[in-house]
Structure formats: C-alpha cells, structure tokens
C-alpha cells in the first residue's frame with residue numbers, strides 16, 4: 001500500500017482506510033483507486049477484520065475523479081481504464097465479505113458520492129455537501145448513477161444527476177443516501193460506535209448476510225425467498241449460529257469462531 005495515497009489503521013476488528021490526497025479533495029486518481037482496491041482485497045482475506053470504514057483526510061471526503069489527471073492524460077484508453085477501474089472498485093465494496101461504512105465530511109461529489117452510495121452504511125457530518133456535478137462540466141455522472149439509483153428513489157437520483165446541485169446532509173438523510181447526519185465534532189465517535197457494534201458480530205454471519213442482501217435484490221419475490229431460505233439453512237449449519245443460539249438459550253455471551 002502506498003502510504004502517500006491511502007492509510008490503513010486497524011483497531012478492535014475495524015479497518016479504517018483514509019483517502020490521503022487532501023490537496024485535491026481526495027479526488028480519485030487512478031493510483032488511489034488501485035490502492036484502495038488492493039487494500040480491500042487484502043481485507044477480504046483478513047479474518048481479523050469485521051468492518052471497514054472509508055474516510056477522507058483534510059477538509060473533504062472525496063471530490064470524484066481527478067479532473068486534472070483526466071484532462072492531462074486525454075486518451076480514450078486512459079478514460080476507459082479510469083472508469084473500468086472505478087466501476088470494479090465500487091463492485092469490490094459491494095462484494096467485500098464485511099460491511100463498509102462511509103465516514104463523510106466536507107464534500108462528497110461525483111465518484112465521491114458514488115463511494116457513499118456504494119458503501120453499506122454512511123454517516124456524515126451535518127455540514128457535508130453532496131452532489132453529482134458532472135452535468136455542470138459536460139460530463140454526465142453515468143457510472144455514479146449505477147450506485148445512486150440503487151441507493152435512493154429514482155426521482156431523487158435523477159434530481160441530483162440532472163441538476164448537479166450540492167445538497168446538504170439533512171437532504172441526503174431524507175433521501176436515504178446516508179444513515180446519520182451528526183455534528184462534525186461527533187462524526188468520529190458516531191462512526192466508531194457503529195463500526196464497533198458491527199465488529200462485535202460473527203464475521204461469518206456478516207458475510208452471509210451482506211452477500212445475500214445484494215443478491216436477493218436482483219431476484220423475483222419467489223426466487224428471493226427460495227434463495228434466502230437456502231441461505232438460512234447454510235447459516236444455521238455454521239459454528240457461529242450453533243454457538244450464538246446456545247449462548248442465547250443459556251444466557252451467556254457468544255464466543256465467535258467466525259466460521
């Protein structure tokens with residue numbers, strides 16, 4: 001991992017990944033996206049991690065793709081590589097076996113807003129501004145729309161995409177883009193409470209549940225119930241479910257094996 005682009009700190013089963021390009025609002029250069037993807041791959045295989053927090057260094061979370069790099073490179077192959085890399089990164093977040101929380105402050109625009117929408121949960125400082133402003137610069141936010149249109153109601157997604165307007169955290173909360181809007185000085189603590197609560201669960205249960213949540217959403221009602229019934233059967237057969245139920249019945253704390 002490149003220390004200058006992305007920083008990682010692990011504590012109590014939570015991996016905190018900090019986008020570290022504060023001079024450019026942590027905009028997603030190709031190298032930063034590659035570093036984040038590689039770190040998520042490592043976390044996927046790291047049994048000690050049960051929750052991931054993605055946050056930004058400096059005065060904002062993320063201002064989307066690095067426009068200076070994009071204009072500077074100016075080649076079709078480079079653009080294709082950028083958007084494919086970003087799209088794979090967002091899918092890696094969804095396919096990660098453990099939940100991802102976006103800890104958002106300052107601004108989250110374009111691909112930064114997509115990062116928020118792609119995370120399983122998001123907590124923002126009250127004064128955060130969100131937007132998909134590509135349309136203001138002749139660049140409709142087509143890849144962010146994939147995550148956005150799955151995270152919020154279609155008319156809310158279209159409003160953001162068509163106007164490019166900045167919205168505040170209160171509006172983002174009302175749209176369902178974020179889970180909580182908290183005072184800026186309470187952001188770190190609020191995310192820690194949420195992350196540690198999740199990290200206290202069985203990693204196996206989190207993995208089974210997260211994967212099933214996204215898969216069943218693409219299915220018909222009947223297929224979703226059939227699929228999730230089988231998921232529950234598989235879940236019941238895990239060591240952690242057997243342990244958790246026994247612990248509940250015997251009024252003791254469960255000892256997770258994370259399998």
Ligand SMILES: C/C=C/C(=O)SCCNC(=O)CCNC(=O)[C@H](O)C(C)(C)COP(=O)(O)OP(=O)(O)OC[C@H]1O[C@@H](n2cnc3c(N)ncnc32)[C@H](O)[C@@H]1OP(=O)(O)O
Pocket residue numbers: 023024025027063064065066067068069107109110111112133134137139140141142143144
């Ligand atoms: C399909 C997906 C497409 C995309 O993701 S395309 C990217 C679309 N993103 C945007 O259009 C956002 C562009 N940025 C902004 O609109 C504004 O910025 C903000 C609202 C995020 C913040 O405004 P303020 O607080 O006034 O700061 P500031 O002076 O505009 O920016 C500070 C420094 O950060 C650089 N910067 C900001 N966003 C980007 C970016 N996306 N790529 C590269 N650099 C960026 C600026 O240029 C400047 O730099 P310097 O201090 O050298 O003047």
